[in-house]
Amino acid sequence: MLTDVQISELQEGFELVKKGGKTITALDLQSILSSCSIFLTFKKSVELVDYLSADHVGISEDPQLDFVEFLAFLTHELGVFNNDHLLESLFDEFDINDNGYITQQDLLQVCESLNEPISEKELVDMFNGHDQLSFEDFRDIMS
Numbered sequence: 056m057l058t059d060v061q062i063s064e065l066q067e068g069f070e071l072v073k074k075g076g077k078t079i080t081a082l083d084l085q086s087i088l089s090s091c092s093i094f095l096t097f098k099k100s101v102e103l104v105d106y107l108s109a110d111h112v113g114i115s116e117d118p119q120l121d122f123v124e125f126l127a128f129l130t131h132e133l134g135v136f137n138n139d140h141l142l143e144s145l146f147d148e149f150d151i152n153d154n155g156y157i158t159q160q161d162l163l164q165v166c167e168s169l170n171e172p173i174s175e176k177e178l179v180d181m182f183n184g185h186d187q188l189s190f191e192d193f194r195d196i197m198s
Contacts, residue, residue, distance in 0.1 A: 064090055066144070069125055077169065078119035080104065103128075121169050122148070127197065146193050156187040 068087035073079050079087070081100040088095060095103065105118040107128050120128070127145070149157040149165050159178050166173045181196065182188060188196070 069122060073122075078121050079125065080119050084120065084125075121171070142194050142197055143190065145197070146190050149193075156189055157193060158187045 068090055069079060072083040072086060081097065081104040084104055085095055085097060085100040088100075101118065104120055107124050108118045108120055146157065147153075149161050151161045151164055152158075159182055162173065162178065162181070185192070
């Protein structure tokens with residue numbers, strides 16, 4: 056499990072390396088993780104970013120991760136965060152109206168702004184028949 060200092064470094068690192076854009080590259084991911092003593096080869100970083108990227112453009116096409124994919128990776132794939140602070144940050148990215156809930160419309164808007172389409176089936180599966188997700192629901196999905 057990462058310390059609060061490492062978590063803060065990861066958040067700062069993402070902001071610093073994205074260079075004004077919305078995404079990071081495999082090299083950026085490698086740099087961020089190494090600052091927290093998590094070391095990957097460049098090849099592994101490229102493969103990982105391609106796997107995690109919703110775009111799946113292929114290794115030779117310079118795959119990239121947006122912040123949501125990056126946090127999901129850290130939360131789910133690495134299993135290193137049992138920290139509600141990061142999940143709250145991710146939740147806040149989707150809670151457009153700042154009302155404590157994510158609606159299907161919120162999720163659609165965020166995905167559209169990130170150019171990350173989401174299918175009706177994915178929405179139905181994620182919301183499991185409900186109109187909105189609370190933070191607790193969201194945490195359960197991400198865990």
